[in-house]
Amino acid sequence: MISFFVFILIFGILIVVHEFGHFIMAKKVGIRVEKFSLGFGKALFNKKKGDTDYIISAVPLGGYVKLAGDSAEEFKGKPDEYLSKTAGQRAAVIFSGPLLNYLLGFFVFWLIFFTGYPTDTTKVGRLKEGFGAQKAGLQSGDRITAVDGVKVKYFGDLQNIIFAKKESSVAKLTVMRDDKELNFDVNLQETEGKDLFGKKVSVGLIGIEPSGEKVIVRHGFAESFLLGLQRTWDLTLMTYKALWFMITGKLSVRDSVTGVVGIFVITNNMVHLGLIAVLYLVAALNISLCIFNLLPLPVLDGGHLFLLGLEKIRKKPLSVKAEQVVTQFGLTLIITLAVLVTINDLVRFKDKILGFFIK
Numbered sequence: 285m286i287s288f289f290v291f292i293l294i295f296g297i298l299i300v301v302h303e304f305g306h307f308i309m310a311k312k313v314g315i316r317v318e319k320f321s322l323g324f325g326k327a328l329f330n331k332k333k334g335d336t337d338y339i340i341s342a343v344p345l346g347g348y349v350k351l352a353g354d355s356a357e358e359f360k361g362k363p364d365e366y367l368s369k370t371a372g373q374r375a376a377v378i379f380s381g382p383l384l385n386y387l388l389g390f391f392v393f394w395l396i397f398f399t400g401y402p403t404d405t406t407k408v409g410r411l412k413e414g415f416g417a418q419k420a421g422l423q424s425g426d427r428i429t430a431v432d433g434v435k436v437k438y439f440g441d442l443q444n445i446i447f448a449k450k451e452s453s454v455a456k457l458t459v460m461r462d463d464k465e466l467n468f469d470v471n472l473q474e475t476e477g478k479d480l481f482g483k484k485v486s487v488g489l490i491g492i493e494p495s496g497e498k499v500i501v502r503h504g505f506a507e508s509f510l511l512g513l514q515r516t517w518d519l520t521l522m523t524y525k526a527l528w529f530m531i532t533g534k535l536s537v538r539d540s541v542t543g544v545v546g547i548f549v550i551t552n553n554m555v556h557l558g559l560i561a562v563l564y565l566v567a568a569l570n571i572s573l574c575i576f577n578l579l580p581l582p583v584l585d586g587g588h589l590f591l592l593g594l595e596k597i598r599k600k601p602l603s604v605k606a607e608q609v610v611t612q613f614g615l616t617l618i619i620t621l622a623v624l625v626t627i628n629d630l631v632r633f634k635d636k637i638l639g640f641f642i643k
Contacts, residue, residue, distance in 0.1 A: 286555060287548075287551055287552040287555045288548075290551055290555050290562060291547070291548050291551040291552075292344055294547075294551060294562075294565065294566055294569065295344060295547075296322065296344060297388075297566060297570075298385065298569060298570060298573055299322060299323075299344075299346060299347035300322060300347070301384050301385055301388050301570065302347070302381045302382065302384065302385050302573065302577075303320060303321075303322075303347050303348065303349045303381065304384060305380040305381040305382070305383055305384030305385070306349045306351075306377055306378070306380055306381040307320055307349050308380065309376050309377045309380035310349065310351055310366075310377045313369055313373040313376065313377065314363070314364055314369070315351050315352065315364060315365065315366050315369060315377065316335050316351070316352035316364040316365065317335065317336045317349060317350070317351060317352070318335065318336065318337065318350045318351065318352050319336065319337045319339060319348070319349065319350035320336055320337070320338050320339070320349050320350075321337075321339040321340075321341055321347055321348050321349075321350070322339070322340050322341065322344070322347045323339075323340060323341035323342060323343050323344045323346060323347060324341050324342075324343045324346050324347075324348075325341050325342040325343040326341060326342040327339050327340070327341050327342075328340050328341060328342055335352075351365075351366040351377070352364060352365045352366060353365025353366050353367050353368065354366040354367065355367075355607075356601075356607065367601075371592045371595050371596045374592055375589055375592045378585050378588045378589055378592070379578075379585065379589060381577065381585055382573070382574040382575075382577040382578050382585055383574070385570040385571070385573045385574040385577075386516075386570065386571055386574040388566075388567075388570045389516060389519075389566075389567040389568070389569075389570035389571035389574070390512050390513065390516040390567075390571075391512070392563055392564075392566050392567035392570070393511070393512035393515045393516055393564075393567045394508050394509055394511075394512030395508075395512075395563065396512075396560060396563055396564060396567070397502075397503045397507070397508035397511045397512055397515075398502070398503060398504075398505060398508035399502070400500040400501060400502040401500065401501055401560045402498040402499070402500055402501075402558070402560065403438050403439070403440060403498060403499065403501050404438065404439035404440070404494035404495075404496070404497065404498055405427070405437070405438060405439065405494070405495070405497045405498065405499055406427055406428040406429070406436055406437065406438065406439055406441075406442050407425065407426070407427045407494070407495040407497045408422055408423070408424055408425065408426045408427070408428065408492050408493075408494075408495060409424060409492070409493045409494050409495035409496060410424065410492075410493045411423075411424060411491060411492055411493075412489075412491035412492070412493070413491075414473075414491070415473050415489060415490060415491020415492075416455075416470040416471040416472060416473055416489075416490045416491055417468075417470050417490045417491045417492045418491060419470075419471070420457075420468040420469065420470045420471070421468060422457070422459065422468060422470070422492065423461065424495070425461070425495070426459045426460070426461050426466075427459065427460045427461075428442055428457055428458070428459055429458050429459065429460055429465075430457070430458035431445045431446065431455055431456070431457060431458075432445065432455065432456050433456070433458075438499075438501070439494045446472070446488065446489070446490060447487055447488075449472060449488055450472075450488065453472055453488065454469050454470065454471055454472070455469075455470045455472060455490055456468075456469055456470075457469075457470055457490075470490045471490075472488030472489060472490060473488065473489055473490075473491065474486050474487075474488055475487060475488070475489050515567075516567075516571060519568060519571050519572075520571060520575065523571070523572060523575050524575065526540060527575075538628055541625055541628070542625065543622060543625035543626050543628075544626065545626055545630055546625075547569070550565065551565060581614060581617065581618070582610045582611060582613055582614020582615075582617065583611065583614035583615050583617075583618050584614070584618070587610075587614055591607075591610070
């Protein structure tokens with residue numbers, strides 16, 4: 285049940301931040317906001333302040349901001365209406381929603397690095413049978429302090445150095461065992477695996493697992509800022525690369541795309557891992573939502589921005605008929621995708637979903 289409430293909270297944050305981006309920029313450029321709704325369907329709570337109705341609705345999986353005069357049918361030519369504004373002002377309103385999600389994702393990463401996160405130490409846990417570490421004489425409980433003369437404190441640093449080496453090379457490990465410093469030459473064993481994009485890769489492994497011993501790693505304010513920027517940029521590049529691989533057929537859409545059901549399963553897993561894992565999920569989802577929303581598909585923010593670009597080039601907006609056709613096509617496409625992704629999630633995560641409801 286805790287996982288469900290965390291899931292709803294995360295979705296609420298995503299929606300409120302996104303819609304607040306549209307809302308605050310609309311106010312800034314002088315557009316009247318008629319409604320700010322969290323959720324869809326029947327209104328459970330309604331409070332009017334100024335020109336805006338603030339609503340909490342029964343279905344929490346979504347939300348919207350209703351701007352005055354945002355369609356040709358409703359436009360009356362008043363100066364505080366959406367269509368009265370320049371294409372640049374309207375683009376700023378549309379872009380501000382995903383932008384605020386992106387900035388929140390960065391801020392949460394910054395917060396994680398600054399407040400501290402758990403990470404595995406280099407204490408050796410299980411040794412894999414037949415791999416170099418076992419053959420060289422390493423034992424469970426050993427603490428690796430250096431690789432090829434480079435000092436290491438965390439298991440992730442150890443992995444990065446090992447993975448960067450050639451598959452058939454040797455890793456020179458410095459190890460502390462019972463307060464004695466020992467040195468081992470460990471042969472890397474080539475192993476085939478898959479990277480984040482499902483592509484087959486060969487890596488050299490020494491055959492150790494972390495012991496489970498963890499420490500909290502904290503960084504300074506400025507360093508955390510830079511690390512947050514780097515993590516945000518890395519995730520952005522990885523997401524666009526994945527999208528490109530899906531478009532070109534190098535990556536399975538079925539295995540890579542997830543929807544509400546999949547996010548719920550992931551949230552349930554993160555809740556069991558702790559607060560930092562949940563915060564990481566919040567950051568990643570905000571950045572992913574920004575990127576997805578800026579795709580040039582009708583109905584999405586990116587689609588609206590694309591049409592505004594056409595309007596700027598053509599020196600006039602689309603006709604009412606053309607706008608209706610584009611909107612209807614986009615809505616049908618998004619609903620179809622949502623249904624297909626949900627069905628796919630139900631198939632992929634069937635056992636985990638049943639496990640959550642049937643204890």
